[in-house]
Amino acid sequence: MRHTRFVEIGFVLLAAAPLLLAQDAAPSKELSRRGAEADAHRKLRAVVLSLPINADTRVRDWVGQFPALRDELESFIGSAKRGDAMWDTDGTCKLAVELSVADVVQWLRSAAERVAGSAILDPADLASMPERIGRPSIRLWGRGAVRPDLPCGVSDGLLTPLGSAAASAPPFIPELWRSVGTQAPLLALEAARVDGMRRLVHRVQQIRLTPLLRVGELAASGDVLRAELRGLLAGVSEGSRFLHKRVLIAEVELTARREQVGRAITKLFEKHYAGPRIDETKLAEIVSGVARDIKAVGIGVPPPPYVRRGARLSGSRLPDWSLQRIEADGQAAAGPAGSPRGGSRAAHAAELAARKNLAETLANLAIKEGTTIRDLVASRERLAWLIDAVVANSPAVSTRTAGDAVQVTVAVHGMWVWSIVADELRFESPD
Numbered sequence: 001m002r003h004t005r006f007v008e009i010g011f012v013l014l015a016a017a018p019l020l021l022a023q024d025a026a027p028s029k030e031l032s033r034r035g036a037e038a039d040a041h042r043k044l045r046a047v048v049l050s051l052p053i054n055a056d057t058r059v060r061d062w063v064g065q066f067p068a069l070r071d072e073l074e075s076f077i078g079s080a081k082r083g084d085a086m087w088d089t090d091g092t093c094k095l096a097v098e099l100s101v102a103d104v105v106q107w108l109r110s111a112a113e114r115v116a117g118s119a120i121l122d123p124a125d126l127a128s129m130p131e132r133i134g135r136p137s138i139r140l141w142g143r144g145a146v147r148p149d150l151p152c153g154v155s156d157g158l159l160t161p162l163g164s165a166a167a168s169a170p171p172f173i174p175e176l177w178r179s180v181g182t183q184a185p186l187l188a189l190e191a192a193r194v195d196g197m198r199r200l201v202h203r204v205q206q207i208r209l210t211p212l213l214r215v216g217e218l219a220a221s222g223d224v225l226r227a228e229l230r231g232l233l234a235g236v237s238e239g240s241r242f243l244h245k246r247v248l249i250a251e252v253e254l255t256a257r258r259e260q261v262g263r264a265i266t267k268l269f270e271k272h273y274a275g276p277r278i279d280e281t282k283l284a285e286i287v288s289g290v291a292r293d294i295k296a297v298g299i300g301v302p303p304p305p306y307v308r309r310g311a312r313l314s315g316s317r318l319p320d321w322s323l324q325r326i327e328a329d330g331q332a333a334a335g336p337a338g339s340p341r342g343g344s345r346a347a348h349a350a351e352l353a354a355r356k357n358l359a360e361t362l363a364n365l366a367i368k369e370g371t372t373i374r375d376l377v378a379s380r381e382r383l384a385w386l387i388d389a390v391v392a393n394s395p396a397v398s399t400r401t402a403g404d405a406v407q408v409t410v411a412v413h414g415m416w417v418w419s420i421v422a423d424e425l426r427f428e429s430p431d
Contacts, residue, residue, distance in 0.1 A: 028146045030160075032093035033085045035144020038154040040097040043140045045077050047385045048104055050392030052132055054125040056352060058392050059108070064206035065214060066115050067292035076107050078158035091146040098139040101130045140382055143423065145245050147172045152242050152253040153297040174245040179313045184306040185243060188250035193238070196254040196298020198395050200236065201229045203294050204261060209286055215265055217344040218272040223399050225268070232264035239295075247419045248310050250300045255293055262291035301415045321365050322418035327397070327411045328361050330354030334406045347399050350408035358410055359391045362417060373421065383424045390417060 049060035063069050083096035105126050112121040130136070149172050150156070177185050205216035205225065219225040239253040256264075265287050278286070301307065304323040311318045330353025332346050363374035377384040394412045401407075 028091055029085075029087060029093065031148060032087065032091055032144045032146045033095070034159050035147060035150065036085065036093040036095045036142040037082070037144070037159045038142070038150045039144055040082070040095060040140060040142025041077060041080075041154050041158060042151055043142065043386060043389075044080055044097050044099060044138065045074070046389040046393055047138050047140065048073070048077060048099070050389040051101075051104060051129070053108070053121065053129060054132075056348070057125075059104075060393060061206070062108075062121065063111075064203060065208035066111075067203075067207060067290065067294060069111055069115070072111065073107075074155060074158065078155075093144045094141055096139060096141050098137055100137045101133050101135065104138075105129050135381070138385060140385065147174075147245070149240070149242060152240050152251040153295065172243070174243055176245065176248065176310055176314060177243050180248065180302070180306045180310045184248060184302040184310075185250060187306070188243075188248060188300040188302040189241060189252055191300030191302075192241075192250045192252040192298040193254070193300070194298065195300060195395070196252050196296050197230060197233070197236070198397070199296035199298060200233060200254050200256055200294060201226050202395060203296055204229055204233070204256070204264065207265070207290050209265070209269070209290060213275070214344070215268065218268050225272075226399075228268060228271075229264060232267060233260065236260070244419065246314075247415060247422070248302055248307050249415055249419060250302075252298050252300070253295060254298065255295045258291045258293050261294055262287045265291065299413065299416055301413050307415065319366060319414075319418065322414040325411050325413050326358070326361060326365075326417070327409050328354050328358035329407055329409050330357055331405050331407045334401055334404050346406040347396075347408055350399070350406045351396050351410065354396070354408045354410040355391050355394060358394060358412070359388070362387060362391065362412075365414075365417070367421060373417075376421065376425075380424060383421065386420050386424070387417070390420065 049058065049063070051059045053059060053062060063073055077099070080097045080099040083098070085093050085095045087093050108121060108129075109123075109126055112126075150159075173185070205214070207215045209215060216225060219228075233256050236254045236256045239255055240251075241253075242251040244250070266283065269283060269287070307318070307323055310316075330350045332349035332353060334346050363372065363377075365373050367373060367376060373387060377387055390412055394410045396408050397411045398409045399406065
């Protein structure tokens with residue numbers, strides 16, 4: 001494992017406008033309730049995407065091959081059972097969501113029928129998922145503060161509609177961000193853009209073109225393909241931004257439009273494809289069938305001096321590892337030389353090994369003297385779900401071939417891990 005200082009420097013224009021909230025209790029409750037719903041939806045989505053279909057494939061790996069299924073998955077997760085909303089004295093809302101593993105399996109079975117012939121799911125794998133997961137249902141809590149904006153990546157249509165009194169308000173910059181200086185959000189947002197582009201490229205690489213070929217399998221070198229995709233996707237549109245209230249984490253949602261995705265895939269195909277001949281008409285048909293708007297949410301943290309300043313001002317105690325990016329490596333035997341599919345499969349195997357090592361690294365992180373994350377998750381099922389989701393959804397940041405082995409590095413920022421742990425400890429509630 002390596003700890004790398006996570007600093008991405010750039011310049012953006014960020015309007016610093018004060019938050020003007022309605023004084024009425026009802027609109028305030030509407031805002032915090034929607035925030036809790038959005039938080040619960042994001043957590044539930046992360047957990048569902050992390051569920052293992054078999055030893056080598058998680059839900060995210062399979063669904064990622066078919067962009068159209070992502071919207072269906074969002075709607076499915078939005079149908080999860082919601083508990084009654086509860087409010088703390090500071091206006092923060094808390095509510096539970098629950099989704100049965102059996103319902104997840106049924107959704108996968110139904111989705112597999114709709115893409116039959118593209119990437120078949122083994123019925124035996126689906127039947128054994130509940131036993132593999134070991135829990136009958138996923139139950140999580142969402143928390144929401146009184147603020148008008150929502151976390152990135154949550155469709156407004158999946159949430160309870162707002163009343164007119166709470167439907168609009170100026171942008172929200174939490175007090176913690178104001179206190180650490182104007183450069184902190186600029187640097188964190190730029191870091192989030194870099195992370196978002198990395199995730200966006202990965203999403204495009206996952207797209208399945210034919211039953212035997214994904215975009216990521218067009219070139220033998222994953223790093224070369226990622227670099228080319230970054231260039232082809234330059235100029236993606238930036239959507240919502242979100243600054244967390246209690247921790248210095250910024251989010252940015254990026255979108256690559258369908259036309260841009262289609263052009264990028266076509267250029268990669270024309271440059272790298274070495275299989276049986278496909279004429280231009282057939283290629284255009286393939287690309288038009290898979291190209292969709294692709295969205296990704298990037299996460300960024302300002303440099304450590306800002307984080308330390310924020311901790312001092314808020315009276316928080318942060319573990320040293322929360323200030324750094326946490327990395328883990330995995331290796332696998334390289335595929336046949338020059339084989340795109342062999343290289344892709346070897347990289348996937350190395351990525352699985354890297355995530356296994358990352359899980360072990362995170363489990364051993366100390367929360368306080370004598371207590372590690374492993375100790376906490378042993379008695380906290382919600383935290384166990386969320387930490388497993390962090391590991392499963394961690395992006396690969398590099399792929400290298402050395403001799404007859406492929407090495408992949410996956411990474412997650414320590415502040416993201418700490419925010420999940422601290423949130424669960426701060427708001428623990430009985431199941």
